[in-house]
Amino acid sequence: MSRWWDTLKMIINMRGTLRYYSGWYTQSLDEAAKELHDPWLAHVFRHLFLPEVPVVFVMIVLGALSSGNMAVRRTAPAALPGPWKNATWIWAVK
Numbered sequence: 655m656s657r658w659w660d661t662l663k664m665i666i667n668m669r670g671t672l673r674y675y676s677g678w679y680t681q682s683l684d685e686a687a688k689e690l691h692d693p694w695l696a697h698v699f700r701h702l703f704l705p706e707v708p709v710v711f712v713m714i715v716l717g718a719l720s721s722g723n724m725a726v727r728r729t730a731p732a733a734l735p736g737p738w739k740n741a742t743w744i745w746a747v748k
Contacts, residue, residue, distance in 0.1 A: 675710060679708065679709045680708050682705055682706050682709075683706075684705035699712075
């Protein structure tokens with residue numbers, strides 16, 4: 655990707671997803687939750703990640719998790735202290 659032409663082709667190929675990097679998707683979760691009509695969904699949006707996180711990040715993470723393209727550990731790493739050392743994570747995927 656050293657040539658400008660290759661970069662331009664990559665941007666052209668991504669034009670379908672570029673809308674998610676502007677507008678409503680770039681605001682924080684706290685701001686987006688104020689616009690939601692369902693109180694339960696607004697509560698989930700506020701407490702899923704930190705309130706300053708942009709909406710597009712959450713959509714990317716949840717999309718990867720739902721499609722099975724996210725690697726999640728079944729056991730905690732040995733470096734974690736205390737009760738987390740041998741815990742099995744809830745969000746374990748196949």
